[in-house]
Amino acid sequence: MKKKLVGLVSALALLATPSLAADKVKVGFIVTLSGPAGIIGKHMKDGFELGLEHVGGKIGGLETEVIFGDDQRKPDVAKQLVDKMIKRDRVQFVTGVIWSNLMMAIHGPVTRSDTFLISSNAGPSPIAGKRCSENFFSVSWQNDQTPEAMGKYLQDKGIDNVYLMAPNYQAGKDMLAGVRRYYKGKVAGQVFTKLGQQDYSAELSTLRAAGPDAVFVFLPGGMGINFVKQYAQAGLKDSIPLYTAFTADAVTLPAQKDAALGVLGTQTWSPDLANPVNKRFVADFRAKHGYIPSFYAAQAYDTVRFLDAAVAKVGNVSDRDALRAAMRAGDFPNTRGSIKFNNNHFPIQNFYMREVVKQDDGSFTTKIRGIVFPAYGDSYAKDCKMSW
Amino acid sequence: MDGLLLLEQTFNGLQFGVMLFLMAAGLTLVFGIMDMVNLAHGSLYMVGAYIATTFTQWTGSFVLGILLAVPATALVGIAVEVVVLRTLYDRDHLDQVLATFGLILFFNELVRTVWGPAALFSDIPAFLQGQVEIIPGVPYPAYRLAIIGVGLAVALALYLIVSRTRMGMLIRAGASNREMAGALGVNIKLLFTLVFGLGAAFAGLAGMMTGPITTVEPGMGDPILILAFVVIIIGGIGSVRGAFVAAILVGLVDTIGRAFLPQFFRLFVADSTADAVGPAVASMLIYILMAAVLFFRPQGLFPARTG
Incomplete structure (x- = not known):
């Protein structure tokens, strides 16, 4: 009971x-x-x-x-x-x-x-x-927007012969597709690397041999640290400009430092907004x-x-x-x-172009260099039946 | 141009190969002599990279940092052997796998607690920055050339230790027949500890030299551990010579595959299919190599064990 x-x-x-x-x-x-x-x-x-x-x-x-x-x-x-x-x-x-x-x-x-x-x-x-x-x-x-902004920037600036690189998984493929939705110039090469790859020596040698005018990479987290360092170490940073999405940010910059200086990337936010x-x-x-x-x-x-x-x-x-x-x-x-x-x-x-800069205290951060897309909505909204 | 690119990729493969050798040398000795599966070998690689980065920051000198960090990592290895692994030699492989897997988790958490979850900054020393033209028209990073040099020097030193010194003789005796070596009065316990320390120092050295080109972060040793196991299986467990040949082979096959397979597939199928299939097959290549070696020579290329 x-x-x-x-x-x-x-x-x-x-x-x-x-x-x-x-x-x-x-x-x-x-x-x-x-x-x-x-x-x-x-x-x-x-x-x-x-x-x-x-x-x-x-x-x-x-x-x-x-x-x-x-x-x-x-x-x-x-x-x-x-x-x-x-x-x-x-x-x-x-x-x-x-x-x-x-x-x-x-x-x-x-x-x-x-x-x-x-x-x-x-x-x-x-x-x-x-x-x-x-x-x-x-x-x-929405995932596609940041690389779309980069594609738009490359297209507007008349940059041609771009080499594209991303990890071999869904987001990597989406990112490159996003760039190519707005970038209509020549693609010098398109490479998918292993997810979590540590050493990019083989890819960098191939990249140099392809002789592109610019490089776009989407390599988030540790991959971005590896790539950006090795890109600078291979002496490519001074000869071929590097454009990025989610590759150089406050998570990776403390480990990239000078190797990332001057690297451009699109984003919706920057510490200096x-x-x-x-x-x-x-x-x-x-x-x-x-x-x-x-x-x-x-x-x-x-x-x-x-x-x-x-x-x-x-x-x-x-x-x-x-x-x-x-x-x-x-x-x-x-x-x-x-x-x-x-x-x-x-x-x-808004989607902004950000550049990696060095501050007076020796730390690295990003500064806004312009608006690529003002008040930009994503391209999938039209498939959504919801309205209010 | 293609010939030059092939040469450059061969250097890349060689550099990756000597790195793998440093990892695999310790692993194969431990596995061969002590019959011990040590999954925590990658953790020593990570610990080496962290210690070297810290020492480099303290002393302001990369070379001094490495010179201090190598013995420090060896000490960490010896401590691990004395405290944990010594109790596991008589147990079966499953127990060893479980315990050393636990060590991986322990070390990953330890470095996170001590150094924090963020990746450390580790840079190439000033005197190794820049590129060297290995032949005219092919600039190659000086630091990677230095890695190849150090790796080959260590391989040579290890070869001399194993083939010319008394300790090397004991190592070979232990690898070929442990019980008999023990019965002849060799202090197997001490030998085990020394070999483990040596292996730890090599793994640590690999981590220290990779630090400036990759990311010093928790768990950085885990991916390379799998490759090191592939190397010792291809080379023959317990054989340092086998580990060297297999490491260079794996380094070359992996690099050349990554560099040229996607283009190779483009000759036969549409570009988009080649983009999908190329990288997938390239990342499988070394495992296909391992399967082939296991099929034709199950003992590996240079088997050490005789009885």
Whole structure:
């Protein structure tokens, strides 16, 4: 009898949980914190935590709990994490997500449940087009846009005979396709390298022999450190200009240093963007964490400000339709100055050309050299049936 | 032009090969003499790179950094042997694999705790920057030439140690028949420790020299470990000569394959198909080589074990 009673009471307690949780904001934050890519997760976590600090630890003025999860860069681990966050922790928002393949693994399960999925980085094309969802928002970009901006720049500048290189996986192929969507000049060579490759000596010899006028690479993380160093060591940096996407940023620059000096790359954000939110973000981030923030950190920070603005406007987290309408409005303070949302819930924003420069204190950072695409939306939005 | 490119790629392959040899030499000795599968060999490569980078920053001299880091890595290796591996010699290979896999995780976490998750900055010393024209019209990075030089010098030194010294004789005796060597009064325990330290020093040296051209980051030794195992299987377990020949072979096959296979496929199929198939086949090439060697010579090219 006693047992039965305990059972009944716990069942009642379980039933009661959702209504109790309704005025408490619960956010699940998933990034890669272990393994070689753990540094990216650290940047994002540091940016997210600074965002929380700037909103006083309360998203939208409500009591806030953040559950951090390490996806280990594995889709199955990411899926287990969101299952746990949705079913046991009963979060209202899942956010973070660095990798596109992990995003694809969790997009369905999260958006089908009563949970919002906010991407702080990954933007694979299927979820921007046909599979767009009213429960998904991106505060980063769609994958194709950054290389498209680079292709546009090369085309506008009349640069011809470009050599293209990317790792042999889906994002690598998408990046080169993105460049070629706008760049219509001659392709001196197109090479796909092994994912995670450390030594590019063979590729660099072949590249030199092909005699291109410019080189474009998409080699994120450690691959970018390896390539940019070896490109300079081979003496190619002074003779053939290097154009990049996601290859020289605050994550890799401390290890690339002079080898990356003068390297050009497209991006939606740079530490020197002169808007008040960004100035405060960069200054406070350096003071709190002791290093220059990357775009990963900026996007994670923007995610907090995005959630904060929407929840503050609605005043609770149970009215999901009101929350969605508030998020769609897009008027939240962010490090990029202005973000509007497209019909597929991806941002419409500026794409800049950035150059790697050395600062007076000896550190390396990027400076904006111009706008390539003002207020640019992605090319998959037209395939998305959603309208509002 | 194609001839020159082939020559340059041969140098690239040679440089990769001597690097692999430094890794494989220690691995093959440990595997051959102690019958010990040591998956943590890649961790010593990583530890070597981290220690050398730190010493270089402290002393301001790359050469001094390496000279200090080589014995330091050997000491780390000896400590690992004494504390962990010594208890594993009598266990079967599965236990050894499990324990040394644990060591990989331990070392990756250790460097993350000590040096942080971000990649370290490690640069080529000033006197090795720039390019050398190996023949007119083919500039080649001076640092990579230096790697080839150091690698060949170490190979020669190791050859002399193994074939001309008393310790080398014991190593060969141990590799060919462990029990008999022990029965003849050789202090196998001490020999094991010294050999392990030597292997650690070589792996560390490989890591130190690779640091300035790649990324000094947690887990950097894991990919190269697999290649080192391929090398010792092709060369014959326990054979230093086999490891040398196989390392150069693997270095050349991998580099030449990466450089020329995509173009080769373009002769037969559409460019987009060649772009997809070329890199895929190129990355399989050394495993195909290993399979072929295992099929025709299951003991490897230069088997050391006799009984």
